Amino acid sequence: MKVLLTGGKGQLGQSLNRVFPSDWVILSTDKVILDISIKRHVYEVICSFKPDIIINTAAFTSVDAAEKDIESSKLVNYFGVKYIACAAQKYGSKLIHISTDYVFDGKTKSAYKEIDKPQPLNIYGSTKLAGELFITENNVNSYIIRTSWIYSEYGKNFLKSIYNLLLKKKNIHIVGDQIGCPTYAPHIADLIIAIIKNNTISPGLYHFCGDKVISWYDFACEIAHLMGADKSLIMKIDSKDYKFSTIRPSFSALSCNKLERYGYKRSNFLYGITHSIDKLMNFK
Ligand SMILES: NC(=O)c1ccc[n+]([C@@H]2O[C@H](COP(=O)([O-])OP(=O)(O)OC[C@H]3O[C@@H](n4cnc5c(N)ncnc54)[C@H](OP(=O)(O)O)[C@@H]3O)[C@@H](O)[C@H]2O)c1
Incomplete structure (x- = not known):
């Protein structure tokens, strides 16, 4: 099996690089090797x-x-995906592409299914959706996996930012009115390897996320609790008072029923958060 990985130094890329079977031939690329x-x-x-x-x-x-x-967002999230999809078709490769819960507007209270209509609120969501649409409209042999709120001990992510701020005993303001499902990057990596190995699910669009529906504020409190840090450093605020004004969906939980019907379980939140924090504490 020959696998080309893009974004190999990102948090999902690093997670994948740790679990590829040793008899696969892997070309793991970063932006320098493959922009x-x-x-x-x-x-x-x-x-x-x-x-x-x-x-x-x-x-x-x-x-x-x-x-x-x-422009840069469009170049990578739309044009980059388009080039990869066209080259995949030309050279007969199957594509596994990762997308996001931010293709939805969050104006619902039940977990989004694959058949629900995307309606992105921001540039990131719109450009990611444009990439997805290129793949589906051109019938590229592919799996598109939408996931959400990725965290891990690798790269840059919410869990690591909160962990580091709490270590420095800084006061932190976190929004309490955005709800979603944190997903542990190594669990997405395991899912991707299983999909390739088992070769039993049909190409198409799939949702995959963590098994806990939670706000950013409560996620931060869970991190503090597991670190044994002072939870009173974390203050709940509304999105309208957040220093970054980019609009984000207020609810973006994803329904994973479609993948679950194939026997794939959602990412276990308690395992993921405990494991990430253990790893970070042991790095010190
Ligand atoms: N992070 C989340 O919460 C989240 C949620 C839902 C879906 N997703 C999706 O999941 C996927 C993986 O996310 P992640 O958390 O692993 O992201 P990440 O840690 O930011 O990794 C993305 C990687 O892509 C690289 N990259 C950027 N522009 C590139 C280009 N032009 N050519 C090649 N590489 C380029 C980045 O390199 P530099 O760092 O050098 O720019 C980075 O290493 C992405 O498709 C993302 O949209 C992420």
Whole structure:
């Protein structure tokens, strides 16, 4: 099995690099080896490596930066995906692409299913949706996995930011009116490997997230609790009072029933958060 991984230094990329079976041939790329926003780069790498599978975890992931740099966000999240999808079709590779809960507007109170209509509120969500649509409208042989609120002991993420601020005993203001499902990056990596190995689910769109529906504020409190840190450092605020004004969905839990019918379980929140914090504490 030959696998091309993009975004190999991101948190999901790092998680995947740790669990690839040793008999697979892996080309793990970062932005220097393969900048997905450069068409020629994408075609050269895919043409010379000829992967069976391409896993695209590369993305412009900063929701706030995307509002200020719409062009870069579009270049990576739409054009990058388009180049990969076209090259995958040309060279006969199957594509596994990662997308986001932020394609939804959050104006519902029940977990979003794959058949629900996306209605992004911000640039990040719109550009990620444009990437998805290119894949589906062009019938690319692919799995699109929408996930949410990724955290882990790797890279940059909410859990690590809160952990570091609490260690420094800083006061933190966290929004309590945005609800979603934190997803442990290594669990997404395990799911991707299982999908490739088992080869039993049909190509298409799938939702995968954590098994806990929680606000950012309560997520931060859980982190403090597991670290044994002072929870009173964390103050609940409303999104309208948050220093970053980018609009985000107030509710973006994803229903994972479709994958669960194939026997794939949701990411276990308690395991993920405990494991991440243990790892971070042991790094010190
Ligand atoms: N993080 C979340 O909460 C979340 C939630 C839902 C869905 N997702 C999706 O899940 C996927 C993985 O997310 P993640 O948390 O692992 O993100 P991440 O840690 O930000 O990793 C993304 C990687 O993509 C790289 N990248 C950016 N532009 C690139 C380009 N032009 N060419 C090649 N690589 C490029 C980044 O490199 P630099 O750091 O050097 O720019 C980074 O290493 C993404 O598709 C994201 O949209 C993320």
